[in-house]
Amino acid sequence: MITHRSSRHQWLAAASILLTLWLSGCTQTTRNTSADSKPxxxxxxxxxxxxxxxxxxxxxxxxxxxxxxxxxxxxxxxxxxxxxxxxxxxxxxxxxxxxxxxxxxxxxxxxxxxxxxxxxxxxxxxxxxxxxxxxxxxxxxxxxxxxxxxxxxxxxxxxxxxxxxxxxxxxxxxxxxxxxxxxxxxITQQIATIPADKRRLVTTHDAFQYYARAYGMAVVGTLIGISTEEQPSAQTVRRLVESVKAAGVPAIFAETTINPALIKTVAQEAGVKLAPKQLYSDSIGAVGSDGDSYIKMMVANTRSIVEALGGKYTPFQPTDQPKTTS
The missing domain is CATH 3.40.50.1980 (Nitrogenase molybdenum iron protein domain)
Structure with a gap:
């Protein structure tokens, strides 16, 4: 036999459950709306x-x-x-x-x-x-x-x-x-540590004109132009080898987004070393790499250039933010 009191208890329990579900739904809706409202x-x-x-x-x-x-x-x-x-x-x-x-x-x-x-x-x-x-x-x-x-x-x-x-x-x-x-x-200070006659860049594609102009370097030559869609000819490779020999640079540079095979060939035929660290050109590095942000990418590139061309590298330590390791 169901008493009036037990019936009332059942109704209150059901109401409590419904209220809890409703509040939960409202909370979830509010959270989703907040996230969705971000442009x-x-x-x-x-x-x-x-x-x-x-x-x-x-x-x-x-x-x-x-x-x-x-x-x-x-x-x-x-x-x-x-x-x-x-x-x-x-x-x-x-x-x-x-x-x-x-x-x-x-x-x-x-x-x-x-x-x-x-x-x-x-x-x-x-x-x-x-x-x-x-x-x-x-x-x-x-x-x-x-x-x-x-x-x-x-x-x-x-x-x-x-x-x-x-x-x-x-x-x-x-x-x-x-x-x-x-x-x-x-960067200006770092490049200035490279002997003046060694401040010359040879890279896989023509991506460092702004860098060179801003920081006092010269681009001696590249395998290909500004777009990596281009394919270098055997004549282009020979010309670059001669340019590298004439420039007297101690090292040339591969890039992270381009197959390094041909630039390795240039280095071997010109009798210079290929810098041990590739340059970041058109992309930052993978998470956890030394170039996984724009600033870290520029620091990594500058370090590679300075060390390969005979300069003295000093870590970048911005004064108004936590120091970064490099």
Whole structure:
């Protein structure tokens, strides 16, 4: 026999369970809504993604398209890239045709997001490809001072996207800019330790013109031009070997995103060593490597250049942030 009291207890228990489930559902809904309310930002290259993460912090949902070590010049988009770009509120890319496959995809119909060419905030160097063809050099990040302009462009793009987070974006950008200024000064000091007649670069592709111009070096030659799509001929290899011999450099450099086989051949035929550490050119390094951020990548490159060309390396230690190991 069910009494009135037991019936009442059953009703209260059921009500309690329903209330608990309702509150739990409300909490979950609130959490999801909060996460979903963050603007969606897509960055193409690993360098742009790293800078954007520093400026945007926890106020954005950031998706990077390229993985560390991937070559933006020859990257072929996959279906997942289309999905990410279509869902984005803001797309940040380098520009100057660094990532032609992704730029073509971005310009396709259905992409409603605002597109910002971060690298084009910097006035480009113009390179002669021969036969009267002059093109902009997209490797603007080789000069750390240029990257300050890129950071400002990212900051302004994020503020336009999410005005309520202006203060946070501005603070993050200012902190990053402070470290970039110190990096710029430090690189100049490091390169100055290399004997003047050895401040010459030979690399796999033409990605270090900005670096060389900013920090007092000369690019003696490269196997290929600004795009890694190019294939060097036997004549190009022979000419580079002769240039290396004439320049008298003690070492030449391979790059992390390009097969080192041909540059090794150049080193052997020219009678010089191949620097033991490859340079990061178009991508930062994998997580845990000595180049897994833009700043660490520039520090690693500078160390490799200084040590291989006879300079004296001193670790980079920014004064207003925790010291980094290098």
């Amino acid at each position: 969606s930002v897509v960055a193409t290259s690993t360098i742009i993604a790293d800078l954007t993460e520093e400026v945007g912090g926890n106020e954005i949902q950031l998706k990077g398209i390229l993985q560390p070590g991937a070559d933006p010049h020859v990257y072929e988009p996959v279906p997942a890239d289309s999905v990410a770009l279509e869902k984005a509120n803001l797309i940040l890319y380098n520009g100057y045709n660094l990532e032609p496959g992704l730029i073509k995809l971005m310009n396709a119909s259905g992409m409603k997001a605002r597109k910002l060419a971060v690298g084009e905030a910097v006035k480009s160097l113009q390179l002669d490809k021969g036969k009267g063809e002059v093109v902009p050099d997209p490797h603007v990040w080789g000069d750390a001072d240029n990257v300050i302009e890129m950071v400002n462009a990212i900051r302004d793009g994020l503020i336009e996207l999410s005005p309520e987070d202006k203060q946070k974006f501005t603070q993050n950008a200012a902190q990053l800019t402070s470290e970039l200024k110190q990096l710029d000064t430090w």
